[in-house]
Every structure is written in structure tokens, then in C-alpha cells.
Amino acid sequence: MDDIWQQFHRLPRIIRDAVATPQALAAIDxxxxxxxxxxLAGFVMRVMVREFPVTELAKRLVTESGIEPTTADRIVDDLTRSVFRSVGEYLGLANLRVTPPVPLAPTVPEPVPVRPVDVGMPVVTPPPTPPTPPMSAPTIPIGSKAPVPTLSHEDDAEIAAHTEKLRTMNGPMSGPIDFDTIAMAIITQHNLAFPDELLTKRVQAIIKTRLKQIRSADETHALLVRPPKVGGLGLDPDIATAVLTSVEQQVKNSATRGMSQPPIAPPPPPPPRVPPPEQQKPAAIPPMTRDFREMKPDPTVSNVTEPPRISRPIYRPADLPAPPSMPEKSAPMINTRSDELTKPPLPTKRPPVTTPSPAMQRPRATDRPAVTDVTVPVSTLGPAEEMRSYTLVQFRRLGQGAADATKKVLDKLQHLQHESFSLWADAVAGWRQSEVYRLYLDMGRESLEENVTIDKVIQRRAAAGKLYLSEHEFNMLADMNRRLQF
Structure with a gap:
């Protein structure tokens, strides 16, 4: 009803006053x-805002108020004559047949006795009655379009009251939205996982552009399902639809709370004020003459004694040190027997001087325990443990989409089957204990027990915040599990 009231008050003042005259209000009462x-006032406002035509008013009175059809027709005729006649062209009542009212019996006024006129008394002529100013009837709008509304002080007061009411309904205006937090919450809600950090940043950017209403919903959905090589994410269509539904809910909540506001550009700076030419004065010109003043000499410092200079000492020749003595060269020895020159003996080589290295002192043993790094023991996972440890997030990180992820799991199992049948059997047993396989069984069991389709199960789990496989992932896992038969 508040919505109808607001729509009625948005109508032009001429239209509202035409159905709010004292005669119309008295007829409605x-x-x-x-x-x-x-x-009846609610029905009149709904007709004026064109929620339904006047021809359906009788039917609405019968279905919504529970009155007889004849009574409803009589009420519609009465309203058409007393309320809607002044706005008949606005409501399209040109071709509407109105039942004329039943004429009342004419009332004959009682005769007034004539008093005799005394001839001797002067006859006083009554003053003329001033003419009654005509009542300003509301102007009927031309055509089905309403004229341009004119606001008055009453309209401004009503607009201010409704604005305050809407502000109290929507709550206080809060600060800007933390789009990063909302994007991460949506990613966590739908268990989106990507093998590359670049794709994780890309999905955050795509969600934030929709939250900021930079892209439309169709453009966001196209980016979610587009292959990663051309700038998308490669999600399955059903997962992309679920993610887009959550994003649209956040966009709707932000618009309802009044949190997302367009940035307000700062006003331009005012232009500098330039005085008119007649008020501008030229700058003062410096004088052309100089003021020569008598230059006073700097004060001299008198009676300053200079420090004595220190001369270098003079050495005598006897005080000079003696030059170092040079070893004399030995003359070659002459052999008298063979008259051959003999070579002088070679000088002996001195052993190299070795400097002893400092002795290393070992730390003394104390009673304190030695501090060592805490290391996690490395545990080796076998094929069965690896398959058993698969979670939904790890499964989605195996490849781009469900087809690629299931193909990699099936390739691992086939490789083990070529190596050893026992390893393949252990790996299949571990796969059937993993979170992904148990989630596949739970969703299939819900579909069979409640006799609903898989997409209904997916919608229920997404609404409840539980883990769920997309319809494409469920079908691909069903095909893969059919191949894992012993």
C-alpha cells in the first residue's frame, strides 16, 4: 500500500486535485x-496510478472485497459520476457508458405571503448582490500523458518526509564496500580452486567488476565460462550460473543498503579574480638616483704578534748515516789443469718460513640441551593414500574443468594398472574412500530417495552452504566410475 501511495503522490498536482475535491471525498465517504x-480510497488510488483500468474495478471489488456483483456495479457507476468524471480522458472513459442517476421529484417551494406596502413609507432598494467569482475547475489533461508536474511547498514537505522514511527503512549509510572480502567469500562458498595463481587473481577481478557494476551479468557469465587461454576461467556452465547468482545477490544487497555510491567529482577551482582595467595600477618604478654614502674603512687590528716560525734542523755530514755496504762480486776461479772457468757455487735455498695457525678451541660440553630445528618427518604416500587424500578443491585443481580433472585421475589409475594389478586395486579402493567419491554417492542417494533431479539437489546444497558437485562434474564422475569395475 505504501508503494501505491508513493506512486499516487508522484502524479501531477492537477490529476491528484481532480479526485481529491471535497465533493469527491464526500462521495467516497x-x-x-x-x-x-x-x-474505496485504495481502489481509487490504484485506478489513478493505472494499476488496472476502470472497466476491471467491479471485478476487483467482487474478488477482493467479497461483495455482490450488482453492488459492485452500482459502486462503480457512482464513482464514475462523482469522482472519475473530471479525469475521464486521462483514464480513457470516453467510450464508457455511465448509467444516469435517477432524477428526484421536483420540490415546489411554499408560497410566501405578500405583505401590503405602505404608500407613505419610502421603498428601500436593496443593494445589488456582487457576482460570485467562478470556481476554478481542474483542467482536464489533453491525451493520456500527464502534464509536467509543478512542485509546491506541500510537495516539498511530502518529498522530504518520504525521503526520511526511506532512509530509516534502508538503515544508515555505511562506508564503501570491501569488494575483496566479498569476492573471497563467494569463492570460498562455491569451493572454486585453480591450479594457477593467475586464475585466482582473475576470478577475483571478474567478481569485483560485477560488484562495482562495471560489467553486466551476461558479460560476467561469458567470462566465467570462457577458456583460460582467451582471458576466461573455463568453469562449467552450471557452476558459473551458481557463482553469478551469488554475485547478483550481493549486488542487490549493496544497492538496497545504499552502500554503493558513484564517486562525486570535486568541483573545479574558482577562476582567479582579475580586477577591471580601470582599477589596475602600474607597478612602482624604482628611483633612478643612488644614495652614495661615505664608505668607512674597516677597523684595523693592532698589536698582533705573529707566532715564531719553526725552522727545520740542520744536520752535519758526520751525523748522516753510513750507506749500506754492497757485497763484492767474487772473481771467477781459474782451473790450472784444464784452463776452464769454474762456475761459482749456487746459493743455498732457505726453507720457507711457516707461521703457526692459531689453535682452534672446541666448545666445552655443558649440561644444556642443544637447540635443533624442528622438522616434519617426510611421509611417503602410496597410490592408495594419494587417491584417498583427494578433496574437492584438490580435484578441481587437477585441470581446467571436470573433463580434464577426471581424465588425469583415470590416466593415473591406468598407469598403475599397467605396472601392477595389486597397486591398481589399492588405488581404486583408496579413490572410493576419498571426499570426492563420497560426495558423489551422497548426492546420488539424495536424488534417488527424494525422487528429484541432480540440479535440484545442487540448488538445495548451494542454498544450505554445503559442498556440492556441479552437474557436469557429477556426469563425468559417473562415466569414470563405470570404467573402474573389477
Whole structure:
């Protein structure tokens, strides 16, 4: 009802005043008194805002107020004559047939006795009655379009009251949205996982551009399902639809709370004020003459004694040190027997001087325990443990989409089957204990027990915040599990 009230008050003032005259209000009050339980004012406003035409008013009175059809037709005729006649062209009542009212019996006024006129008394002529100013009837709008509304002080007061009411309904205006937090919450809600950090940043950017209403919903969905090589994410269509539904809910909540506001550009700076030419004065010119003043000499410092200079000492020749003595060269020895020159003996080589290295002192043993790094023991995972440890996030990180992820799991199992049948059997047993396989069984069991389709199960789990496989992932896992038969 508040919405109808607001739409009625948005109508032009001429249209509103045409159905709010004292005669129209008195007619509505009279009809409501004669038919208790009928909210006639609400029906009139709904007709004026064109929620339904006047021709359906009788049917609405019968279905919504529970009155007889004949009574409803009588009420519609009365409203058409007393309320809607002044706005008939606006409501399209040109071709509407209105039942004329039943004429009342004419009332004959009682005769007034004539008093005799005394001839001797002067006859006083009554002053003329001033003409009654005509009542300004509301102007009927031309055509089905309403004229341009004119606001008055009453309209401004009503607009201010409704604005305050809407502000209290929507809550206080809060600060800007933390789009990063909302994007990470949506990614966590749908268990989105990617093998590359670049794709993780890309999905955050795509969600934030929709939250900021930079891209439309169709553009966001196209980016979610587009292959990663051309700038998308490669999600399955059903997962992309679920993610987009959550994003649209956040966009709707942000718009309802009044949190997302367009940035307000700062006003331009005011232009510098330039005085008119007649008020501008030229700058003062410096004088062309100089003021020569008598230059005073700097004060001299008198009676300053200079420090004595220190001369270098003079050495005598006897005080000079003696030059170092040079070893004399030995003359070659002459052999008298063979008259051959003999070579002088070679000088002996001195052993190299070795400097002893400092002695290393070992730390003394104390009673304190030695501090060592805490290391996690490396545990080796076998094929069965690896398959058993698969979670939904790890499964989605195996490849781009469900087809690629299931193909990699099946390739691992086939490789083990070529190596050893026992390893393949252990790996299949571990796969059937993993989180992904148990989630596949739970969703299939819910579909069979409740006799609903897989997409209904996916919608229920997404609404409840539980883990779920997309319809494409469920079908690919069903095909893979059919191949893992012993």
C-alpha cells in the first residue's frame, strides 16, 4: 500500500486535485459508509496510478472485497459520476457508458405571503448582490500523458518526509564496500580452486567488476565460462550460473543498503579574480638616483704578534748515516789443469718460513640441551593414500574443468594398472574412500530417495552452504566410475 501511495503522490498536482475535491471525498465517504469493509480510497488510488483500468474495478471489488456483483456495479457507476468524471480522458472513459442517476421529484417551494406596502413609507432598494467569482475547475489533461508536474511547498514537505522514511527503512549509510572480502567469500562458498595463481587473481577481478557494476551479468557469465587461454576461467556452465547468482545477490544487497555510491567529482577551482582595467595600477618604478654614502674603512687590528716560525734542523755530514755496504762480486776461479772457468757455487735455498695457525678451541660440553630445528618427518604416500587424500578443491585443481580433472585421475589409475594389478586395486579402493567419491554417492542417494533431479539437489546444497558437485562434474564422475569395475 505504501508503494501505491508513493506512486499516487508522484502524479501531477492537477490529476491528484481532480479526485481529491471535497465533493469527491464526500462521495467516497458516503459509499464506504453504505458498504462497510470496502477500502474505496485504495481502489481509487490504484485506478489513478493505472494499476488496472476502470472497466476491471467491479471485478476487483467482487474478488477482493467479497461483495455482490450488482453492488459492485452500482459502486462503480457512482464513482464514475462523482469522482472519475473530471479525469475521464486521462483514464480513457470516453467510450464508457455511465448509467444516469435517477432524477428526484421536483420540490415546489411554499408560497410566501405578500405583505401590503405602505404608500407613505419610502421603498428601500436593496443593494445589488456582487457576482460570485467562478470556481476554478481542474483542467482536464489533453491525451493520456500527464502534464509536467509543478512542485509546491506541500510537495516539498511530502518529498522530504518520504525521503526520511526511506532512509530509516534502508538503515544508515555505511562506508564503501570491501569488494575483496566479498569476492573471497563467494569463492570460498562455491569451493572454486585453480591450479594457477593467475586464475585466482582473475576470478577475483571478474567478481569485483560485477560488484562495482562495471560489467553486466551476461558479460560476467561469458567470462566465467570462457577458456583460460582467451582471458576466461573455463568453469562449467552450471557452476558459473551458481557463482553469478551469488554475485547478483550481493549486488542487490549493496544497492538496497545504499552502500554503493558513484564517486562525486570535486568541483573545479574558482577562476582567479582579475580586477577591471580601470582599477589596475602600474607597478612602482624604482628611483633612478643612488644614495652614495661615505664608505668607512674597516677597523684595523693592532698589536698582533705573529707566532715564531719553526725552522727545520740542520744536520752535519758526520751525523748522516753510513750507506749500506754492497757485497763484492767474487772473481771467477781459474782451473790450472784444464784452463776452464769454474762456475761459482749456487746459493743455498732457505726453507720457507711457516707461521703457526692459531689453535682452534672446541666448545666445552655443558649440561644444556642443544637447540635443533624442528622438522616434519617426510611421509611417503602410496597410490592408495594419494587417491584417498583427494578433496574437492584438490580435484578441481587437477585441470581446467571436470573433463580434464577426471581424465588425469583415470590416466593415473591406468598407469598403475599397467605396472601392477595389486597397486591398481589399492588405488581404486583408496579413490572410493576419498571426499570426492563420497560426495558423489551422497548426492546420488539424495536424488534417488527424494525422487528429484541432480540440479535440484545442487540448488538445495548451494542454498544450505554445503559442498556440492556441479552437474557436469557429477556426469563425468559417473562415466569414470563405470570404467573402474573389477
Amino acid at each position: 458516503r459509499i464506504e459508509t453504505a458498504n462497510p469493509g470496502v477500502d
